[in-house]
Amino acid sequence: MTGKVIYRPAVFADVEALYHLLSAYAKEGLMLPRARSVLYENLRDFVVAEVDGEVVGAGALHFLWDKLAEVRSLAIAPEWAKKGLGREIVRRLEEDGRKFGVTMFFALTYQPGFFTACGYERAEKEMVPQKVWKECVYCPKYPDCDEIAMIKHIV
Numbered sequence: 001m002t003g004k005v006i007y008r009p010a011v012f013a014d015v016e017a018l019y020h021l022l023s024a025y026a027k028e029g030l031m032l033p034r035a036r037s038v039l040y041e042n043l044r045d046f047v048v049a050e051v052d053g054e055v056v057g058a059g060a061l062h063f064l065w066d067k068l069a070e071v072r073s074l075a076i077a078p079e080w081a082k083k084g085l086g087r088e089i090v091r092r093l094e095e096d097g098r099k100f101g102v103t104m105f106f107a108l109t110y111q112p113g114f115f116t117a118c119g120y121e122r123a124e125k126e127m128v129p130q131k132v133w134k135e136c137v138y139c140p141k142y143p144d145c146d147e148i149a150m151i152k153h154i155v
């Protein structure tokens with residue numbers, strides 16, 4: 001047992017761990033649940049944090065439009081929270097996004113303080129109409145979504 005955190009792209013074998021990590025926080029209403037089929041379909045979006053063979057954190061970068069990408073499904077196991085894993089996963093997702101030329105990152109969240117600490121600013125959801133019209137309209141909360149939009153422009 002090294003206790004060393006390894007960050008890497010997600011693989012098929014991670015889907016069960018991702019499913020349980022996200023479902024636990026979805027049950028608390030902190031994030032949207034993701035079906036296993038959606039996790040398989042979007043597996044290449046995910047970066048995971050692994051300790052001694054166990055997935056203890058994850059996050060995904062989902063392309064939505066020209067140079068626009070959403071940071072989503074960001075979750076750190078409670079016993080590993082507040083140790084810098086969330087920030088490192090967001091940094092790596094942004095690094096991947098920049099390689100594709102992403103210039104605007106955004107997230108919908110109940111944790112604006114965390115994203116502020118990662119250099120994001122509050123914004124109006126209307127700034128990302130592609131998200132609203134492609135996904136929000138299918139969300140049970142729509143149009144009374146109480147999540148906060150956070151945005152980071154890369155110049």
Ligand SMILES: CC(C)(COP(=O)(O)OP(=O)(O)OC[C@H]1O[C@@H](n2cnc3c(N)ncnc32)[C@H](O)[C@@H]1OP(=O)(O)O)[C@@H](O)C(=O)NCCC(=O)NCCS
Binds near residue numbers: 025076110113
């Ligand atoms: C929110 C979450 C992803 C943060 O990850 P984490 O690994 O605990 O955060 P980090 O340790 O990387 O924190 C980075 C910075 O953000 C701050 N921070 C972390 N969580 C915060 C929160 N909920 N509110 C305000 N600031 C927060 C930390 O204090 C740290 O600040 P510092 O660098 O100035 O010390 C994690 O707590 C989590 O999985 N929460 C439950 C699921 C969830 O809400 N996911 C977000 C969905 S968008």
